[in-house]
Amino acid sequence: MIIVMKVGSPEEEITRVSQEFTDWGLIPEKIIGKHKVVIGLVGDTADLDPLQIQEVSPWIETVLRVEKPFKRASLEYRHGEYSDVIVPTPDGLVTFGRNSPVAIVAGPCSVENEAMIVETARRVKAAGAQFLRGGAYKPRTSPYAFQGHGESALGLLAAAKEETGLGIITEVMDAADLEKIAEVADVIQVGARNMQNFSLLKKVGAQPKPVLLKRGMSATIDEWLMAAEYILAAGNPNVILCERGIRTFDGQYTRNTLDLSVLAVLHTLTHLPIMIDPSHGTGKAEYVPTMAKAAIAGGTDSLMIEVHPNPAKALSDGPQSLTPERFDRLMEELAVIGKAVGRWSQPAVALV
Structure with missing residues (x-):
C-alpha cells in the first residue's frame, strides 16, 4: 500500500502518521518525490481498509x-x-537513471594481470566510460575453465581505479567474499547464475553499496523483479537491473537472445x-555495436560492454570483446x- 500525502504536508504530521503505522505493526517507508511525499506501507496490508487509513490524517x-x-x-x-x-567514484558522482546521461561501463570479462587491466582502464576512460568492469571471481560452466584470480585480482582493480579514477563494478559469487569485494567495488554485481540465490541477495541487500542485478538466463521478468x-x-534501495540476454531455442548465431523489449516493459x-x-547478450563482438546503439535508442540508462586489448588471447569471453580501437x-x-x-554527456577528456 502507498499513502500519498498532500502538497505542503508538515514534516511533523508525516512523522506522526509514520509512527502510527509502525504501531499497527507495519513498516512505513518515506519516499520524497518532486512535489509530494509518499509513504510506502510494507507488511500484512491485505485486510486494511483504505478508508480507515484515510482517517488517520x-x-x-x-x-x-x-x-x-x-x-x-x-x-x-x-x-x-x-x-x-547515484554512485560516488574517484572522479565524482555518476547517476544511473532515466533523467541522466547513459552511464557507460566497460572492461574485460576477467582481470588477467596488472598491465592488461590498467591499460584497458586507461583506454575505456579516454573513450568516455565512467566505470571499469572486470571479474575477480568468475562463474564458469566448466570447472576446468579459468575461474578468475580471486582476491589478488581485487588488488589489480584497485590499482586501475587509483590510476584512472574510474568506478569499479565486479561480481560477488559467495557471501564470504562480500566484505573484501565491497572494499574495492563501487557497485557490486550479482551475476545471472546467482539471480535467485536468495541468501546472497539478502546479504548484498544488507550492505550499503549499490547492486547490479543481472537477469537470469531463463528468468521471467516477474522472477527478475522479485x-x-x-x-x-x-x-538497500540502490539496485540497477541488467539485461544480459536470455536462453532461447536459437543458439547457432548468437550466444543468447538479447531481450531489448525489456526496456519498454520495465x-x-x-x-x-x-x-x-x-556483449553477453550476443556473444559476438561484431554484433555488439548494433545492439548497443539500439539499446540507447530504446531508452536504456546504462550500457555494459566488454573490452579487451587482445581478445584473441583473452582468458574468458574473448569472442564477445571489442578491441579498444x-x-x-x-x-x-x-x-x-x-x-x-537527450541522454549523452560531454565528451570525456583523454588521459595524458
Missing part, C-alpha cells in the same frame, strides 16, 4: 494498493517517479534503472544517438 490525499507481487520495486510504489542510483525485491526488502513496471549488456569508434557512434535522444 487530514493531510492524506489518497491511499492506493500496490497490486504487483514486487512491492518496493514497482513503479506504483514510487507513485510513478523513477529512482536514481529477485530485486529481495535486495530492496533487505534495506519502464511500465519498475522505477529501477536499467542497464543493457550487449573498436570501442573508441563505438563511443563516437553512440554519442550521435545519445545526443539525439
Whole structure:
C-alpha cells in the first residue's frame, strides 16, 4: 500500500502518521518525490481498509494498493517517479537513471594481470566510460575453465581505479567474499547464475553499496523483479537491473537472445534503472555495436560492454570483446544517438 500525502504536508504530521503505522505493526517507508511525499506501507496490508487509513490524517490525499507481487520495486510504489542510483567514484558522482546521461561501463570479462587491466582502464576512460568492469571471481560452466584470480585480482582493480579514477563494478559469487569485494567495488554485481540465490541477495541487500542485478538466463521478468525485491526488502534501495540476454531455442548465431523489449516493459513496471549488456547478450563482438546503439535508442540508462586489448588471447569471453580501437569508434557512434535522444554527456577528456 502507498499513502500519498498532500502538497505542503508538515514534516511533523508525516512523522506522526509514520509512527502510527509502525504501531499497527507495519513498516512505513518515506519516499520524497518532486512535489509530494509518499509513504510506502510494507507488511500484512491485505485486510486494511483504505478508508480507515484515510482517517488517520487530514493531510492524506489518497491511499492506493500496490497490486504487483514486487512491492518496493514497482513503479506504483514510487507513485510513478523513477529512482536514481547515484554512485560516488574517484572522479565524482555518476547517476544511473532515466533523467541522466547513459552511464557507460566497460572492461574485460576477467582481470588477467596488472598491465592488461590498467591499460584497458586507461583506454575505456579516454573513450568516455565512467566505470571499469572486470571479474575477480568468475562463474564458469566448466570447472576446468579459468575461474578468475580471486582476491589478488581485487588488488589489480584497485590499482586501475587509483590510476584512472574510474568506478569499479565486479561480481560477488559467495557471501564470504562480500566484505573484501565491497572494499574495492563501487557497485557490486550479482551475476545471472546467482539471480535467485536468495541468501546472497539478502546479504548484498544488507550492505550499503549499490547492486547490479543481472537477469537470469531463463528468468521471467516477474522472477527478475522479485529477485530485486529481495535486495530492496533487505534495506538497500540502490539496485540497477541488467539485461544480459536470455536462453532461447536459437543458439547457432548468437550466444543468447538479447531481450531489448525489456526496456519498454520495465519502464511500465519498475522505477529501477536499467542497464543493457550487449556483449553477453550476443556473444559476438561484431554484433555488439548494433545492439548497443539500439539499446540507447530504446531508452536504456546504462550500457555494459566488454573490452579487451587482445581478445584473441583473452582468458574468458574473448569472442564477445571489442578491441579498444573498436570501442573508441563505438563511443563516437553512440554519442550521435545519445545526443539525439537527450541522454549523452560531454565528451570525456583523454588521459595524458
